[in-house]
Amino acid sequence: MRTNPKTPTLLLGITLIVSVFMIAPIGLSVLAGLLNNYSTGIKSGLTTRWLMEVLDVYGSTVGWSLMLGLLCVLGNLLIGVPCAYALARSPSRAARLFEELLTLPVAVPGLATALALILTYGHMRDFRQSFAFILVGHMVFTLPFMVRTVSSAFQRHELLAIDEAARTLGASFIQRFIGVLVPAVLPAIVAGSLMVFTLSVGEFNLTWMLHTPLTRTLPVGLADSYASMRIEIGSAYTLVFLLVILTVLWGLQAIGQLIEKHHGT
């Protein structure tokens, strides 16, 4: 990148306005979550009591959301990585068709997918009332992200040669897949997992339809608190979400960089 001294003032001004519009609400919400009384303002003093109340009432939603995100990543790794390999290698028309179909849950609004799931499986009470129901929705929605990211990594030409070399040396498919192919696309797998995890933790459109009073995730709890609690609690809960998502993003990025370093690609 090079410095361009001639960036017009108009563009700088617009950038400033957009930045304030994007960042001010985040700051406002963090502040509101820490104030004793929002309408009195900063004079009322700072407190952590709203945060404590949020953890008391909604604390479990944090754990469930992280758990769901983790299971969603694991599930998509198990079924998505082999599928990505198949789609990268198969020249068949069926593979192209499936690739196209797989992107539909992203192209179609989550509300439609959620309705379809409820219409089909809503009568199975145990399934409907468990977190597995939400997990299935999240997995369907995030599977294309995992498959597409990993599949394009599997398509690299040098990988074909390495695979071929291992095969002529007598390695079985399972040995090659776990010992050669998966390590070779590890950075893509990490990138896909990062995407799947953050999408799952922040998902609302599907989850609001699929949840029950006993199966609530972080975004579902947020919606509930905005509708029924005082503004300080909603803000404190938003602060909790921000802390969770920032920790997750930083943590996953650090893991990704660590793997990249050891991996050397």
Place this chain on the structure above:
Amino acid sequence: MSRVLSLCAAPAVAFFAAFWLLPVVQLLVLPSKKGWGTYFAVLTNSRYLQSLVNTVSLSLVVTLLTLLLGAMVGIVLGRQAFRGRQLLLSLLTLPLSFPGVIIGFFIILLGGRQGLVADLTDWAGFGRSTFAYGLTGLFLGYLYFSLPRAIATYTAAASAMDAQLEEAARSLGASRWAVARDVWLPELAPTTIACGAIIFATSMGAFGTAFTLASKFEVLPITIYNEFTNYANFALAASLSITLGLITWLVLFVTRHFTEAKSGVTLAGV
């Protein structure tokens, strides 16, 4: 080898068939049980038609403004080196991971009855002004929701722009507007089409923001939600979901094939 490949794909195919294809087929046939006319409910019932028109026009205007603002910010962030650039870019793209409900809440903090703008206008002597629960609030919420994606995409595209081309244009005496029109615009056109399609489709299906704002301006996802939960009108909810899904899928499908054919750009981000 093809047997191994089939085995590799089998778990994902089975999962996808059971939890997306089969349910969606159920959704597709459900309206027919109430008569074929149910499929066209969005056209024959004036309330649903109004809701569709609201959603399409809101999404269109939001998409156009997002692209314009996103391109300007992206050009600055992609080409200008300054301290804190990376931090600013991270802050501006952080909302990509926010659920829509949070953005609705942000709009309430800005323009609600206890909002910042109400405090400011009150202090200035104009009385407490609120805009969160009407069209303005919904519009700003959708804009907030879409901007991070546009900024991220345009920043990447702008930093990859050919600087020599622009220099050549300048040294030949091109004005700023001429540079913007003849150099920036063509270079950013594929990004604009791809990104515009995603933003339009996302806005059409956005639910969380409108849900939190409980807006008086009704959009289709809210109509579908109300039909389903409040009136238990499953066939109608299904019919409206099909309409909505068809529109978003078509927009993405057409632009993807258009941009792929034109320049090899793929909607990898979808």
